[in-house]
Amino acid sequence: MNSTVWLVDSYEEALAKNIVIVCLGFIINFINGMLVVTFFSNTMFSRDSRYILYIHLVINDMLMIFVSVTLYVLSYASPLVNVSWCCILVILGKVTFNITPLNLAGMAIERFIAICKPLHHSQICTPQRTHIFVCLLWVLGAIPFLVDIIILLLTQPISFFRSFVPCYPIYVFPSKAHQDNITASQVIYMSLVWIILIYTYCRVLFTARKAVSKGSANKAQSTILLHGVQLLLCMLSYITPLMYIIITPFFPQHRTKITFCVYLFTNILPRLLSPLIYGIRDQTFMKQMKEYFTCKVIIVKIVPSK
Numbered sequence: 001m002n003s004t005v006w007l008v009d010s011y012e013e014a015l016a017k018n019i020v021i022v023c024l025g026f027i028i029n030f031i032n033g034m035l036v037v038t039f040f041s042n043t044m045f046s047r048d049s050r051y052i053l054y055i056h057l058v059i060n061d062m063l064m065i066f067v068s069v070t071l072y073v074l075s076y077a078s079p080l081v082n083v084s085w086c087c088i089l090v091i092l093g094k095v096t097f098n099i100t101p102l103n104l105a106g107m108a109i110e111r112f113i114a115i116c117k118p119l120h121h122s123q124i125c126t127p128q129r130t131h132i133f134v135c136l137l138w139v140l141g142a143i144p145f146l147v148d149i150i151i152l153l154l155t156q157p158i159s160f161f162r163s164f165v166p167c168y169p170i171y172v173f174p175s176k177a178h179q180d181n182i183t184a185s186q187v188i189y190m191s192l193v194w195i196i197l198i199y200t201y202c203r204v205l206f207t208a209r210k211a212v213s214k215g216s217a218n219k220a221q222s223t224i225l226l227h228g229v230q231l232l233l234c235m236l237s238y239i240t241p242l243m244y245i246i247i248t249p250f251f252p253q254h255r256t257k258i259t260f261c262v263y264l265f266t267n268i269l270p271r272l273l274s275p276l277i278y279g280i281r282d283q284t285f286m287k288q289m290k291e292y293f294t295c296k297v298i299i300v301k302i303v304p305s306k
Contacts, residue, residue: 009256014076017260021268025069028271032058032065038289049110049125051285054278056134057103061271064096068267071167080164087152087161087172091145094169098141098189100234104227105196106133111223112200116207144185151177190235197228226277233273236266 009017035058038045045051067089074081074089114121152160155175165171173182201224243262248255280286 025065029062032062041292049130052130053107060099067093081167084161086167095141101193102137105193108200108224233270240266
């Protein structure tokens, strides 16, 4: 987001934007929260690596939405934030953003093993190994920002951490070394994820053509393809500055509105895809979700009448 938005927005416009962002963030996290509750309502899901990876993606998206909305509101409510606190928020937001494509790659690998190596799936994709893999995702997602912290400690005085700045990555990590580090890590991670998605999709495609029963293979193939679609939407965040540069000259008087719309469509709305792509498409998960929440609604209605 543009660091001067809070200076040029009228009070009414700023209030409307914050209400929209907060409400959308609440709605998305409420839907994702229902999915998390459904997951923990049945131990069957916690024994399946596919569901473990799925619910980790949902929880990760919830964290990212919370941090993103918090940073957005802070840009209006408190334009200058302590560097230490801002650093924590920015790093958490960036780490969760990095984890999303890595998690998608992990889900694609799990589907690849289930379809192409079915006899080994139960031995390879155990819950314990899946939990270890989730921890590895957090380590991989955090590495670039641990490097950023080290660069910051080497290039900035301690007093910098007590100062107040606009809470944006460019102010917290201002040096060229930081920009090079982030660019390199994004290129490496995204290239790795695309290679994994393309490889697993092609292998599942070939397996589906050879299989006598093509149902599960075709479903895995379409799921991996949807991983690619979601990854493309995640990558929209990388071209946000380019979109802003291209669109703004045509409507210079609506600069802040363009910034808001670009942020909305590249950072907030794509987070709706996780429940829509995976939760709703999975009949077992949806059945459990309907049964669990229908039961809760009935109990809530009966109890007050006693």
